[in-house]
Amino acid sequence: MNSYYAATLAVYAGVDIIACIALNLQFGVSGIVNFSFIVFQAAGAYTAAVLSMPPDNAYGGYQTYIGGLQLPFPMPWIGGAVVGGLLAIPVGLVVLRKLRTDYQAISLLVLSVIANSVITNARAFLNGAAGIAQVPGPFSDQVDPLAQSYQLLYVALTVPCVLLVWWVASRIVNSPFGRSLRAMREHEVAATAIGKNPVQLKMTVFIVGGVIAGLSGAILVGYIAVWAPSVWLYPETIILFAAVIVGGRGNNVGAILGALLVPVGFEEATRMMPPTIGGWVPPPNLIPAMQWVAIGLLIIGFLWFRPEGVRPEPRRVFEGAPVREDPERVLKS
């Protein structure tokens, strides 16, 4: 395998794993149906881009955007994460306090569509539909971004972020706090009746998820060097939902598996399809369209036949519990 291709796959996998872990915290563990997840990733990406780029009159001024601070690494990545979290505060305060779960999902979906539309049309802000190009990656002034060594460097920068996010998510999920989140997911009114403040729990996990989503966007934009409204349309969130559902809701390992199976594996597999079938040349948009059909079928198929996913949420058995024969996977606490 071409090492550029391998590095690209590794970075994409890292970004998708980070995103899926964040979505799993929100949706799988806490039951928040965040249909605007991709907006937080986009916020991180745009922020990292304008923090690392030169002012917009550089390169002949062919694009317009705010910022252009040319901050060194890791400031753009940190900035992306912070903005992802900050954006979660007003969104969460509006959506998560009063609305029922299904209305929250609808509101967040609408927010995703509106945000994309606004950024597309407000050209002075982030260059509108054309998006931002020539985003410098970390250390790209010191290492040639086209060199093989830069590819490896980028993978080396991505991996610690994946590990850090994994560490944070594991600590949350396997703690009494994670148990409160799961209780809220199961029955919010009953959780309130035992002293849990659901608004506080939801806001916390929404902001943590926003920070992680922002980081994933920052990592991605440094690698692909462009960011535009067309890469963060609302269906991108659906792909991540498919990943979490396929992998196993509520399980961080499941989120990783889902990230590898759906956004990475699925899209790469369809890339391998032959361009012609027995001499017949399919229409140019057939394969991308079929990808969406397949993603939809995948979600419905899993929800129908295996709703718990490939790697279900583990049942937690505590030390000293009465012995119980059960083939189900258990997690010793």
Place this chain on the structure above:
Amino acid sequence: MRIQNVSSSPDRALLAASDVYRHFDGVLAVDGVSIEVPKGKITGLIGPNGAGKSTFLAVLAGTLPASGGRIIFDGQDVTRTPAYARARRGLVRTFQLPSEFARLTVLENLLVAGPHNRGDSLWGALLGKSYWIGDERRLVDQARGLLKRFGMTAKESDYAGTMSGGQKRLIEIMRALMLEPRVLLLDEPMSGVHPSIVVEIQHYLQELRTEGLTILMVEHELHLVEELCDSVTVMAQGKVIGTGTMAYLRQQKEIVDAYLVG
């Protein structure tokens, strides 16, 4: 009209509601209800379907906000206090319909209610197991004590969602007890429960009263109310129509006509 044979004693009432209203888009479900729940007693709340009993219980617990009136718990006005904060102070309710956390084990259902766990916040969680394991062990011991008392030790690692209706009732009562409540609001704890478990629940409630717990209980089974409750309040059409012992209430023609037929 209001019939009463128990003397009002606000100083002994741990929970008191005065002139509480609750309406839903013009429908008055609770219409000026006043009640006192004396400390260390079991108070019954009875009435026909649609009398507003469960709504009133929800208003007391804060699950539904009151449209008017005052609720005093332990000498403090909690009318505007949110439900979770009332629960933390010791005013804890259960639900008419099963409300277990289905994909948590029976033991976890109890642990999640345990107060003062250092791991039950984002920062506590991030600080790691060594930071909160002490609290967790204390709560596991406390929860296992309850499981033993309620005869459910063998079920601790089963998902609560797989339990029977009666066992779910017990889980809910144990979960409420984990909070070390001062007033327990029970909404039809016996509904849909096998008679053998009804006897068990009855026994546990009597034990809890002996230990000094204050209980307000909505219940339809009048013989249970008679056996368990020190005093009973009757509601009909959102209003209190009588308060007293069951024996006393049975002699009141208006109440018999309104509810206690037979």
